[in-house]
Amino acid sequence: MEKYTYSSDNSNTINLSFGRYFSLVHRKHIEAYGEEGANNIVGNIVESYKQIQNQLLNPEASNNILLVGKVQSGKTSNLELLTAIAFDNGYNVLVIYGGYDSSLLKQTTDRFIDTFDASGEISYDGDAPAIFTTDDSTQILSIDDEIMTDLLDSNKPVIFVSMKRPVAMKKINNLFKRLDKSMFKAFIIDDEGDQASLNNAKNKIKDSSSTYKQIQIMKKQLYDPMYLSVTATPQANIFLDQWSELRPDTIRLIQPGMGYQGAEEYHIVENNIIQFVSDEDHEDIVSGTMPDSLWKAIQYFIVASAAKRKIASSSKEKFSDMIIHSIREVTQHSIIYSSVESYIKNIRDSFEYNDIDDIKSYMKEFKKCYDDYFDDCIKDEISFANLENEIRIVIKKVKVILKNGIGKSTQGNENLKWHKIYIGGDLLQRGLTFKNLITTYFTRWAAKGGNMDTNLQRARWFGYRKKYIHLCKIFTTPDIAQEFTALAEIEDDLWEQFSEIENGTLGIDDILIQSDKTKQNPTNRGRVSYKKVSFKNRWIKQRYLIEDQSLISTNNAIIDKMISECTWLETTAGSRVGQETAQFATFSSNKLKELIQLVQSVFDLEPFQKKALLDLLGQDSLPVVLMWRHNDNDASKRRYRSMYPDTYRIKALLQGADSLEDDKITYEGDSSVIVDKNKINIQIHYISPGYAKGKQEMPEKAQYMFAVYLPKEKVYFVKG
Numbered sequence: 152m153e154k155y156t157y158s159s160d161n162s163n164t165i166n167l168s169f170g171r172y173f174s175l176v177h178r179k180h181i182e183a184y185g186e187e188g189a190n191n192i193v194g195n196i197v198e199s200y201k202q203i204q205n206q207l208l209n210p211e212a213s214n215n216i217l218l219v220g221k222v223q224s225g226k227t228s229n230l231e232l233l234t235a236i237a238f239d240n241g242y243n244v245l246v247i248y249g250g251y252d253s254s255l256l257k258q259t260t261d262r263f264i265d266t267f268d269a270s271g272e273i274s275y276d277g278d279a280p281a282i283f284t285t286d287d288s289t290q291i292l293s294i295d296d297e298i299m300t301d302l303l304d305s306n307k308p309v310i311f312v313s314m315k316r317p318v319a320m321k322k323i324n325n326l327f328k329r330l331d332k333s334m335f336k337a338f339i340i341d342d343e344g345d346q347a348s349l350n351n352a353k354n355k356i357k358d359s360s361s362t363y364k365q366i367q368i369m370k371k372q373l374y375d376p377m378y379l380s381v382t383a384t385p386q387a388n389i390f391l392d393q394w395s396e397l398r399p400d401t402i403r404l405i406q407p408g409m410g411y412q413g414a415e416e417y418h419i420v421e422n423n424i425i426q427f428v429s430d431e432d433h434e435d436i437v438s439g440t441m442p443d444s445l446w447k448a449i450q451y452f453i454v455a456s457a458a459k460r461k462i463a464s465s466s467k468e469k470f471s472d473m474i475i476h477s478i479r480e481v482t483q484h485s486i487i488y489s490s491v492e493s494y495i496k497n498i499r500d501s502f503e504y505n506d507i508d509d510i511k512s513y514m515k516e517f518k519k520c521y522d523d524y525f526d527d528c529i530k531d532e533i534s535f536a537n538l539e540n541e542i543r544i545v546i547k548k549v550k551v552i553l554k555n556g557i558g559k560s561t562q563g564n565e566n567l568k569w570h571k572i573y574i575g576g577d578l579l580q581r582g583l584t585f586k587n588l589i590t591t592y593f594t595r596w597a598a599k600g601g602n603m604d605t606n607l608q609r610a611r612w613f614g615y616r617k618k619y620i621h622l623c624k625i626f627t628t629p630d631i632a633q634e635f636t637a638l639a640e641i642e643d644d645l646w647e648q649f650s651e652i653e654n655g656t657l658g659i660d661d662i663l664i665q666s667d668k669t670k671q672n673p674t675n676r677g678r679v680s681y682k683k684v685s686f687k688n689r690w691i692k693q694r695y696l697i698e699d700q701s702l703i704s705t706n707n708a709i710i711d712k713m714i715s716e717c718t719w720l721e722t723t724a725g726s727r728v729g730q731e732t733a734q735f736a737t738f739s740s741n742k743l744k745e746l747i748q749l750v751q752s753v754f755d756l757e758p759f760q761k762k763a764l765l766d767l768l769g770q771d772s773l774p775v776v777l778m779w780r781h782n783d784n785d786a787s788k789r790r791y792r793s794m795y796p797d798t799y800r801i802k803a804l805l806q807g808a809d810s811l812e813d814d815k816i817t818y819e820g821d822s823s824v825i826v827d828k829n830k831i832n833i834q835i836h837y838i839s840p841g842y843a844k845g846k847q848e849m850p851e852k853a854q855y856m857f858a859v860y861l862p863k864e865k866v867y868f869v870k871g
Contacts, residue, residue, distance in 0.1 A: 167197075167200070167201065167204075167236070167240060168239045168240050169236070169239060170238075170239035171239070171278055172234075172235035172236070172238045172239050172267070172278075172308075173232070173235045173236055173239050175235065175266075175267065175268065176231050176232050176234075176235040176266060176267070177189055177193065177232065177235075179266060180192055180228060180231075180232065183228075184228070184408065187409060187797075188408050188409055190797070191406070191408050191409060191796075191797045192225075192228055192229055192232050192408070193232065194796035194797055195229055195405055195406050195796075196229050196232045196233045196236065196405075197236070198796075199218070199233070199403040199405070200233060200236050200237070202401075202403060202653075203216050203377065203379075203403065206400060206401055207377060212400045212401075213398065213399075213400040214375050214376065214377050214378055214400075215378045215380065215396075215397055215398060215399045215400055216377070216378070216379050216380070216399060216400065216401055216402075216403060217344070217380050217382075217385055217388050217389070217399035217401070217402045217403070218379055218380065218381045218382075218402075218403050218404075218405055219382065219383065219385050219402055219403070219404055219405065219646075219649055220381070220382075220383050220404075220405035220407065221383050221405075221407050221411065221413050221414075221613065221642075222383040222384070222413065222607060222608060222610050222611075222613045223383075223584060223610075223611065223613045223614040224383070224405070224407035224408070224411050224413065224613070224614075225407065225408050225411075225615070226342075226381055226383065226405055227259075227262060227342075228408075229405045230247075230340055230342070230379075230381060231262075231263070231266045233379075234263075234310075234340070235267075237338060237377075238280070238308045241336050242308070242336045242337070242338055242377075243303050243308045243309065243334070243335065243336050243337075244303075244308065244309050244310075244311075244335045244336065244337035244338075244373075245280075245308065245309070245310045245311070245337070245338055245339075245340065246310075246311045246313060246323060246337065246338075246339045246340070246369065246373075247259065247263070247310065247311070247312050247313070247339070247340040247341075247342060248313055248314075248315040248320075248339075248340070248341045248342055248343075248344075248348070249284075249312045249313065249314065249315070249342060250314065250315060250342070250343070251314065251315045251316060251343075251346065251347055252314070252578070253286065253314070254578070254583070255314075255583065256284065256285070256286060256312065256313075256314045257286070258583070258584075259312055259342065260282065260284045260286070260312045263280075263282060263310060263312065264282055267279050267280050267282075267310075269281070269282045273290075275301060275302065275305045275307065277307075278306070278307070279307070280307060280308040280309060280310050281302050281307050281308075281309045281310070282309075282310045282312065283309070283310070283311050283312070284311075284312045284313075285311075285312070285313045285314050285319035285320075285322050285323065286314070288322060291311075291322050291323070291326055294326060294330070295329075295330075296330055296331050299330055299331075299334070300331075300334065303334050311323050311326075315341075315343075315346070315347050315348065315362060316347075316362065317361040317362055317364070317365050320362065320365035320366070320369065321365055323369065324365060324368050324369055324372065327369070327372045327373065328372065332372065332373065332374070335373065337373040337376045338376050338377035338378070338379065339366075339369065339370070339373070339376055339377070339378045339379065340379050340381060341366070341378065341379065341380045341381065341397075342381050343381070343382055343581060344379075344380030344381055344382045344388065344397075345380075345382045345384055345385060345386070345387045345388050345604060345674070346382075346581065347362045348362060348363060348366055348380070348397060349363060349387055349388070349391065349395070349397060349678045349679070350363040350394075350395060350397075350678070351363075351675075351677045351678050353677075355392065355394050355395070356394050363397070366396075366397065367396055370396065378397070380397060380399060381405075383607070383608070384603070384604035384605075384607050384608055384674075385402070385604075385645075386602075386603050386604045386664065386673035386674040387604060387673070387674040387675070387678050387679050389402075389659055389662050389870075390673065390674070390679035390680065390681045390870045390871070391679055392679070392680060392870075399659065401652065401653075401659070402649050402652045402653065402659065403653065404646065404649050404650065404653060406795065406798065408615070409797075410615050410617040411613075411614070411615055412613065412614065412615070412616050412617065412620055413613045413639075413642075414607075414610070414613070414635070414638060414639030414642050414643070415639055415643065416620070417610070417612060417613065417623075417625070417635070417639075418632065418635040418636045418638070418639040423526065424620075424623055424624055424625055425624075425625050425627065425632050426448075426451075426524065426624050426625065426626045426627075427626075427627070427628065427629050427632065428442070428444040428448075428592075428594065428626050428627065428628055429442075429444070429628065430628055430630070432444045432445070432594065432628075433477060433594035433595075433628065436477045436478060436483075436487065436594065437477075437478060437483070439483070439486050441487070441490045441491075441494075444592075444626060445475070445491075445592060445626075446494065447520065447626075448473075448475075448590060448592045448624075448626040449473070449491065449494065449495075449572065449590075450516055450517055450520040451520050451524055451590055451624055451626075452471070452473040452570075452572065452589065452590040453517065453542060453545050453546060453549065453570075454517050454520050454521050454524075454525075454538065454542060455471070455589050455590060455622045455623075455624070456471040456541075456545045456549070456570045456589065457538045457541035457542040457544070457545050458525075458529060458533055458538060458541075458622055459471050459587075459589060459619050459622055460541045460544065460545070461533050461537065461538060461541055462532070462533070462618075462619070468618070469569065470569055470570070470586070470587040471545075471569070471570050471571075471587050471588075471589050471590075472570075472571050472572075472573065472585045472586075472587045472588045472589065472590075473571070473572045473573065473588070473589070473590040473591070473592070474573050474575075474579055474585065474588060474590075474591045474592065474593070474611055474612075475487060475491070475572065475573065475574045475575075475592045476575065476576065476579045476580070476591070476592070476593050476594075476595055476609065476611075477592065477593070477594045477595050478576060478595060479576040479577065479595065480576070481555050481556070481557060481576070484553060484555055484558070484574050484575055484576065485553065485557070485558075487574050488551060488553045488558070488561075488574045491551050491572060491574065492551045495546075495549055495551060495572075498513055498546055499546055499547065499549075501513060502543055502546055502547070503547075514539065514542075517535075517542055518535050521535045521538070522535075524624065526621060528621060529621055529622070545569075545570050548568075548569040548570050549569075549570040549571075549572065550568045550569075550570065550571055550572070551571075551572045551574065552565065552568075552571055552572065552573050552574070553574055553575065554573045554574065554575030554578045554579055554583075555575050555576065555577075555578055558574075558575075573585070576595070579609070579611060580605070580608050580609040580611070581608040581609075583611070584611075584614070585611055585614075586614075588611060588612055588614070588616070588623070589616075589619060589622050589623050589624070590623070590624055590625075590626070591611070591612050591624075591625045591626065591627075592626045592627075593609070593625060593626070593627045593631065594627060594628060594631070595609070596628075596630070596631050596634070599670065600634070600669065600670030600671040600672065601671055601672075602671060602672050602673065602674050602675055603638060603641065603664070603669070603671045603672065603673050603674065604673065604674045605674075605675075606634065606635075606638065606671060607638055607642070610635065612625055634669060634670065634671065637665075637668040637669040637671075638669070638671070640665065640668065641664060641665045641669070644665055645662070645664065647692070647694065648661075648662050648663070650802060650803070651803070654802060654803060656803070656807065660870055662869075662870070663867035663868070663869055664681075664867060664868040664869075665865065665866075665867055665868075666683060666866045666867055666868050667864075667865055667866040667867075672868070673868050679870075679871075680870070680871030681868045681869060681870055681871045682868070682869060682871045683866055683867070683868055683869075684866070684867055684868075684869050685864055685865070685866050685867075689860075689861045689865050690805065690822055690858055690859065690860055690861070691858070691859040691861065692804045692805060692857075692858045692859075693753065693754075693804060693856045693857045693858065694800050694801060694804065695799055695800050695801075696794070696799040696800070696801060696838070696840055696852065696854060696856070697752060697753060697755075697799075697854055698799050698852075699752075700851070700852075702752045703852065703853075703854045705752075706750045706752060706753060706854065706855060707853075707854060707855060709746070709749050709750055710746075710750065710835065710855045713746060714777065714781050717736040717775075718736060719734040719735065719736050719777060719781050720734060720735055720736065721734055722734065722735050722776070722824070722826055724823065724824045724825055724826055725818060725819045725820065725821070725823035725824040725825075726817065726818055726819070727816060727817050727818070727819060728817045730817070730818075731780075732818065732824050733776050733777055733778050733779070733824050733834075734776070734777045734779075734780060734781055735774045735775060735776045735777070735826045736774075736775055737772045737773065737774055737775070738772075738773050738774075738775050738833075739771050739772070739773075740768040740769055740770055740771055740773060743768050743773060743775070743833065744765060744768055747765065747768075750855075753855075753856070753857065768831065770830055770831060772830070773830055773831050773832070773833065774825075774826035774827050774830065774832045774833070775832075775833045775835065776824055776826060776832060776833065776834045776835065777835055778790070778821065778824065778834055778835065778836045778837075779837060785837075785853070788837045789837055789838070789839040789850065789853050790806070790836055790837060790838055790839065791838075791839050791840075791841060791848055792804065792838050792839070792840055792841075793840075793841060793842060794840050794841065794842060796842070799840070801838065801840060801856075804821075804836060804838070804856055804858055805820065805821035805822050805834075805858060806820060806821045807820045807821075808820040821834065821836075821858070825860050828862060829862055830862060831859060831860065831861060831862065832859070832860040833857060833858070833859050833860075834857065834858040834859075834860075835855055835856075835857060836855065836856045836857075836858065837853060837854070837855055837856075838853065838854060838855075838856045839852070839853040840852050840853075
């Protein structure tokens with residue numbers, strides 16, 4: 152068995168074992184995601200697990216850890232490996248809160264059963280964990296001390312998958328109450344830990360809401376176990392007050408895997424993935440009238456599904472999904488369902504009974520959809536004539552599913568249905584994964600803006616869709632598209648702050664959430680307290696490096712030429728002792744815009760930074776600061792920066808102060824090198840990247856990177 156040893160900050164040594172459960176799960180991840188994808192998960196989780204265990208050794212820290220991923224980025228895969236490592240290292244009891252309804256509970260239970268080669272028939276044989284679910288009360292009621300002792304003596308970990316509802320959680324708590332827990336080394340995974348778990352009682356000091364109370368009881372019975380709250384929308388968790396027993400002590404990021412398409416890819420307003428519909432169309436649906444834009448979205452789904460079938464390399468890649476999410480009320484879902492079902496039936500009947508006139512009419516509509524909505528890259532690959540036969544197959548196989556409590560009769564054998572149109576509300580916005588989603592009709596939005604966490608969870612279109620991202624389309628209103636664009640920028644900024652928390656340079660209480668570009672609140676005010684504050688003096692920092700060597704060389708040459716053509720002056724900004732810290736020159740806004748356009752590949756992975764720069768560059772005589780002497784040779788101007796594993800994202804562009812003790816500081820840090828605090832300042836850094844372990848520097852990838860100081864007032868939400 153492989154051993155991994157590291158030293159914690161308080162001089163204790165932890166031996167980390169990679170045993171049979173790690174090997175089992177890692178092998179399955181290789182089969183599912185390829186070796187690179189599986190190793191990416193290992194890089195994420197091993198480092199996080201080490202840091203978590205280190206925190207548990209600190210008597211002044213809580214055992215609460217917030218794990219933050221991105222919407223539909225594969226967080227469950229990371230939790231599987233984390234569970235495997237925990238089992239290999241002495242943990243033997245896991246409680247996982249697997250969703251707030253039976254479909255989500257079943258999804259989680261089936262996933263862990265499959266991952267750990269367990270089965271519905273629990274026995275003492277083999278290595279597979281014994282998995283119990285609150286859906287089966289008989290199993291849980293029959294567990295006693297003897298059974299638990301025998302299972303644990305057989306080196307079989309025990310997993311309890313509980314629905315996140317008080318009645319279900321009480322079943323587990325009643326079980327723990329009557330069991331001898333002296334053999335337990337337990338931990339809790341609270342999946343979607345920002346939902347239902349948090350205390351929404353009005354008086355949070357004295358009272359507890361029902362679900363929160365059951366979590367309190369469980370934590371007490373398990374003697375304050377490792378508690379991992381997992382979410383992609385942590386806005387509520389980061390604002391928890393001191394009275395909350397779920398308040399996290401630290402945050403660990405679950406980096407998305409290779410090929411993830413999230414907010415940055417989808418939600419730039421100019422993105423051709425977005426197709427605008429009018430606010431009046433939404434009002435029509437609310438009143439029970441189906442607008443033309445809905446039929447166009449369905450037509451697009453049919454044609455895009457045909458194209459997906461055509462480019463598929465295997466049968467499993469021929470599946471496709473569509474979501475219609477326009478209203479919360481269940482009664483309205485039935486009206487939409489009946490209209491869509493009738494529309495699909497009419498098309499299907501025309502083709503089935505070979506009604507020539509109707510077929511010509513429908514094909515004309517599909518051809519117009521193809522002409523209007525498909526990019527040239529698709530048209531160059533597949534002509535409409537080559538799609539006609541696939542369109543006939545899609546029409547025959549498309550099924551409409553009512554995804555709510557009264558639509559169970561439409562939900563049977565979902566995995567066997569090729570092309571599915573889902574209609575629903577709350578059940579479409581969190582937890583459930585739509586692996587083959589290509590079309591979304593989304594017009595549901597709160598009149599006053601709603602909450603960031605709820606709205607972001609509705610983005611079921613995020614995920615791993617690289618093979619067919621060019622076929623994906625979201626039909627929504629301009630206002631909603633703009634709000635999601637703001638959400639994307641907010642998420643980007645939050646992740647940068649979370650990285651600083653991981654690095655120990657920022658505390659959770661110091662987190663700011665942008666609010667000046669959105670009508671949304673961070674989260675429901677009944678759960679946590681927050682307020683708005685105004686700040687100036689904010690930095691936008693580049694985080695992603697360019698990987699392509701030819702682009703690096705091209706950009707470096709452009710900036711080298713610019714540097715050689717300017718006169719540079721000394722500045723002592725940021726120094727407390729009057730030493731030179733950098734050199735600067737003043738640029739016109741047009742010259743800076745020209746430079747940014749020339750090196751636009753720098754911003755390919757960060758389109759919001761580029762857009763923000765171009766929007767803000769309206770002043771003349773703007774300081775451009777070289778964070779080294781321009782006549783230094785390459786070796787002396789290079790600054791080493793470490794990268795996150797398996798990604799070209801650096802951990803921090805700006806360097807901090809030269810001392811942690813205020814009376815010893817001579818250099819206040821890069822963020823204080825501001826030549827004119829009333830203007831935009833642009834810093835240029837020459838960065839040589841590498842990996843922190845062993846400082847594996849890659850000087851051949853050395854390149855210029857940017858940081859921009861904004862004097863404009865910005866408005867943020869902060870902890871109340």
